[in-house]
Amino acid sequence: MREKLNVLHIALLLFMIESDVAVFILPRLTAANFGTNGWLGFIALSLVAAFNIFMYRIVYRMGGGRSVFDIAEAAAPRAVLYPFYAALALLWLGLGAFIGKTYVLIFQMLSFQNSQPMLIYVLYCVLVLTLLTKSLYSIAKASTVFFFMASWLVLLLPYFFKSWSAVRFTTSFFQGAVEGHHLGGFLEVFAAFIGYELCMFLFPHTDAKSKLFTGVFVGHFLFTAVNLLAMVMCFGFFSFEEIKRLEFPIIYMHEFVELSFLNRVDSLVYPFFSFYSLISTVMFGYAALKSIGRMLPKVSDRRLALPVTGAIFLLGFIPSIFREAGTWLKLVFTIETGVAFGMPLILIVMLKLGKKAKGA
Amino acid sequence: MSRLGGSINANQAGDQPADAKPTASLVLQELTDCLDAVHQCLEGNGGEIVYIATLVDTSLLLRDLIRPLTGAEPSELRTKLGAAPYRLTKDMNSCLSGITNGAVAIFAGEDAYLLDLSKKIGRTIEQTETETLITGPHDGFVESLDENLGVIRRRLRSAKLKSVGFEAGEISKTQIVMLYIEGIVNMEFVTLLSERIRSIEIDGVSDSNMLVQLIDENPNSVFPQYLTTERPDAVVSKLLGGRIAVLMDGSPSAFISPTSFLEFFASPDDYYQRWPIGTGLRVLRLIGFIITICFTAFYVSVTTFHYELIPHTMLLNLAESRSKVPFPPLIEALLMETTIELLREAGARLPTKIGQTIGIVGGIVIGQAAVQAGFTSNILIIAVATSAIASFVIPSYIMSASIRLIRFGLIVLAGLLGNLGLFMGIGLMVIHMAGITNLGTSYLSPIAPMRPSDLLDTLIRGPFWALKTRPTLSRSPNQVRTRPKQ
Numbered sequence: 133m134r135e136k137l138n139v140l141h142i143a144l145l146l147f148m149i150e151s152d153v154a155v156f157i158l159p160r161l162t163a164a165n166f167g168t169n170g171w172l173g174f175i176a177l178s179l180v181a182a183f184n185i186f187m188y189r190i191v192y193r194m195g196g197g198r199s200v201f202d203i204a205e206a207a208a209p210r211a212v213l214y215p216f217y218a219a220l221a222l223l224w225l226g227l228g229a230f231i232g233k234t235y236v237l238i239f240q241m242l243s244f245q246n247s248q249p250m251l252i253y254v255l256y257c258v259l260v261l262t263l264l265t266k267s268l269y270s271i272a273k274a275s276t277v278f279f280f281m282a283s284w285l286v287l288l289l290p291y292f293f294k295s296w297s298a299v300r301f302t303t304s305f306f307q308g309a310v311e312g313h314h315l316g317g318f319l320e321v322f323a324a325f326i327g328y329e330l331c332m333f334l335f336p337h338t339d340a341k342s343k344l345f346t347g348v349f350v351g352h353f354l355f356t357a358v359n360l361l362a363m364v365m366c367f368g369f370f371s372f373e374e375i376k377r378l379e380f381p382i383i384y385m386h387e388f389v390e391l392s393f394l395n396r397v398d399s400l401v402y403p404f405f406s407f408y409s410l411i412s413t414v415m416f417g418y419a420a421l422k423s424i425g426r427m428l429p430k431v432s433d434r435r436l437a438l439p440v441t442g443a444i445f446l447l448g449f450i451p452s453i454f455r456e457a458g459t460w461l462k463l464v465f466t467i468e469t470g471v472a473f474g475m476p477l478i479l480i481v482m483l484k485l486g487k488k489a490k491g492a
Numbered sequence: 493m494s495r496l497g498g499s500i501n502a503n504q505a506g507d508q509p510a511d512a513k514p515t516a517s518l519v520l521q522e523l524t525d526c527l528d529a530v531h532q533c534l535e536g537n538g539g540e541i542v543y544i545a546t547l548v549d550t551s552l553l554l555r556d557l558i559r560p561l562t563g564a565e566p567s568e569l570r571t572k573l574g575a576a577p578y579r580l581t582k583d584m585n586s587c588l589s590g591i592t593n594g595a596v597a598i599f600a601g602e603d604a605y606l607l608d609l610s611k612k613i614g615r616t617i618e619q620t621e622t623e624t625l626i627t628g629p630h631d632g633f634v635e636s637l638d639e640n641l642g643v644i645r646r647r648l649r650s651a652k653l654k655s656v657g658f659e660a661g662e663i664s665k666t667q668i669v670m671l672y673i674e675g676i677v678n679m680e681f682v683t684l685l686s687e688r689i690r691s692i693e694i695d696g697v698s699d700s701n702m703l704v705q706l707i708d709e710n711p712n713s714v715f716p717q718y719l720t721t722e723r724p725d726a727v728v729s730k731l732l733g734g735r736i737a738v739l740m741d742g743s744p745s746a747f748i749s750p751t752s753f754l755e756f757f758a759s760p761d762d763y764y765q766r767w768p769i770g771t772g773l774r775v776l777r778l779i780g781f782i783i784t785i786c787f788t789a790f791y792v793s794v795t796t797f798h799y800e801l802i803p804h805t806m807l808l809n810l811a812e813s814r815s816k817v818p819f820p821p822l823i824e825a826l827l828m829e830t831t832i833e834l835l836r837e838a839g840a841r842l843p844t845k846i847g848q849t850i851g852i853v854g855g856i857v858i859g860q861a862a863v864q865a866g867f868t869s870n871i872l873i874i875a876v877a878t879s880a881i882a883s884f885v886i887p888s889y890i891m892s893a894s895i896r897l898i899r900f901g902l903i904v905l906a907g908l909l910g911n912l913g914l915f916m917g918i919g920l921m922v923i924h925m926a927g928i929t930n931l932g933t934s935y936l937s938p939i940a941p942m943r944p945s946d947l948l949d950t951l952i953r954g955p956f957w958a959l960k961t962r963p964t965l966s967r968s969p970n971q972v973r974t975r976p977k978q
Contacts, residue, residue, distance in 0.1 A: 273940035403915035
């Protein structure tokens with residue numbers, strides 16, 4: 133009676149994977165890298181990501197829903213593939229760890245200046261471990277509940293209307309980028325979408341009824357829409373110059389909320405984002421776990437969960453302050469962007485090779 | 493069933509082989525040191541009877557057995573015993589099983605017969621004390637399996653209502669009956685649950701709430717996974733929804749499966765009210781759930797780490813209220829929560845006549861005196877009391893107790909990490925629930941997996957015209973519940 137993932141699960145899971153610490157700084161990144169009305173550039177990058185997702189769809193169709201490991205191993209010997217598996221596992225462990233640690237460091241900066249961030253990170257890793265010991269279906273179920281738990285934040289939007297002004301959008305487009313327009317800047321913004329490539333790990337958990345790629349596209353465009361809304365609010369709330377200078381515009385915007393029974397809801401809102409970072413870390417951890425599991429077929433996923441979480445915890449020691457975490461995150465996001473685009477191309481070639489080998 | 497080793501003697505026949513031919517002497521040997529075991533001889537024919545006096549209706553014994561058989565010739569005795577209601581028993585195991593179930597064993601010549609003359613022991617149908625209602629039926633289950641089965645049969649007068657019997661407990665031999673409606677239930681669930689009940693290996697089972705712990709998929713979870721109820725109307729409603737209900741002899745609770753977390757917040761009352769009222773009550777209970785787990789923890793979080801969340805006007809009151817308290821908010825809250833739990837537990841254990849004492853003493857401990865003594869702040873008392881009240885709106889006592897326990901964990905996390913700790917605690921709870929299954933179905937249904945049609949009868953109580961299908965959770969082969977009017 134095992135259930136397969138359905139389209140809504142997939143959409144919400146993908147939304148949760150794409151949402152991570154990058155969303156706090158997204159308005160600043162778009163303003164700094166695209167300039168005025170930078171949110172339009174965000175739409176363009178979303179379409180680029182959608183094209184990349186389409187490439188994964190081609191792989192899914194060509195491979196008949198087979199797992200990416202099966203596709204690769206049908207075309208190349210395992211001995212050749214194992215070093216790649218190991219490198220990818222390390223990259224994904226790093227991504228999971230740095231996303232989590234950055235979240236913890238931001239929280240420490242906002243509310244716990246005197247606390248040791250690794251103590252908070254331990255608790256974060258406990259949550260990661262409890263999810264990694266469960267099946268992907270359970271992870272999807274938890275992420276669905278987390279999504280609905282955090283969805284009430286949208287209700288705060290009307291509060292910003294009174295300080296929001298369309299005048300702040302200006303009539304000029306893409307002017308005033310900090311270092312002009314360059315690929316590095318675009319990649320920095322594109323990092324916000326990173327996570328969609330993990331849809332390749334959902335292949336074995338879906339069937340025709342699941343409508344995998346409908347879910348992936350819905351999740352991706354939902355993420356685009358929600359962040360676009362947040363950016364439009366930010367661009368109309370703060371001036372362009374302010375956005376370029378504010379470290380976390382989304383969090384600072386919440387500091388202005390004053391209800392009759394609650395003030396400065398930022399410290400109440402920020403913990404809700406822990407669920408977004410958590411699912412991102414867990415899914416990158418899951419990807420690493422699957423890659424390591426492929427190299428160690430006799431070890432069950434459940435047994436691997438502890439060492440994988442341990443690695444995520446240990447990698448968390450690398451960045452000790454927010455600036456360092458940001459640098460590491462930028463590095464791993466850039467590499468992952470390369471992987472996200474390269475992977476479907478390599479898999480398509482491997483599928484062709486696999487077919488040839490079968491034909492011969 | 494007799495796979496247990498060691499101290500448990502699974503065989504009713506004790507030292508005798510289970511298939512040995514039953515004789516009065518062998519049976520009496522097995523019943524040695526049983527004060528209530530009676531052995532009598534029938535006059536004029538050499539017949540003997542053995543029974544347990546405390547289980548047998550003595551007036552029936554006199555009327556249906558002793559009077560008709562006394563003085564009968566041996567051949568006449570055999571003829572009478574060969575017809576109904578007497579039944580021949582051929583082995584020691586079934587003979588002893590019959591006697592321990594309230595039958596009288598009659599030994600005539602080499603043969604043994606049983607006549608069921610068991611008397612009704614225990615309460616007759618009466619109102620349940622744990623699940624009271626204002627409107628709707630007031631009858632509740634009692635400890636007698638037959639009575640409980642009867643009240644369900646009276647409500648579902650259909651041959652499609654099937655009752656399958658089981659036995660659990662190597663020594664207690666407790667009767668269990670599984671109920672389902674053929675054509676509506678998913679038979680895979682019936683098979684799965686039957687296997688689970690059959691696989692129980694224990695000396696005895698005292699209550700349905702104990703039985704469910706022996707068959708659930710997550711025995712270490714704090715959450716109840718089978719919905720237990722003492723209300724026949726709730727059982728009938730679930731049976732019609734394609735679920736399975738299980739009754740146990742000696743227990744006034746039935747359990748229902750498959751079920752999900754949100755169903756523990758529904759009460760039969762919701763269906764007897766107009767649907768907007770029923771919906772309001774359901775939402776109120778869910779708010780009660782959130783208050784129970786979060787309110788005190790949020791107080792601890794705010795007063796320890798997040799004073800900025802409190803508006804200026806409230807902050808002054810809060811600071812003044814806290815100024816005399818020597819403990820940090822975490823200790824203060826844990827003390828008060830423990831006190832209120834002590835009060836609740838004492839109230840549950842004390843006889844009703846002296847139960848009022850607890851109310852008076854409780855008023856002192858959780859009241860102005862505690863504040864004046866500098867033991868706690870006014871606001872915490874309000875938080876703790878509100879949490880306690882909120883926990884009592886949850887219809888399932890078992891679920892309410894689970895949630896109250898979780899509250900302590902959240903208070904500690906909030907005391908250590910403020911709002912983040914509180915949310916991480918909630919996250920842990922959600923992750924744990926995401927892993928729970930009941931007969932393979934999701935505990936978080938209909939939220940995860942999302943079933944919008946089922947939300948109409950879980951988060952809210954939709955109008956009857958909208959509740960056209962059975963819950964998806966039941967995976968019923970017959971989904972349609974009502975047909976639209978032509």
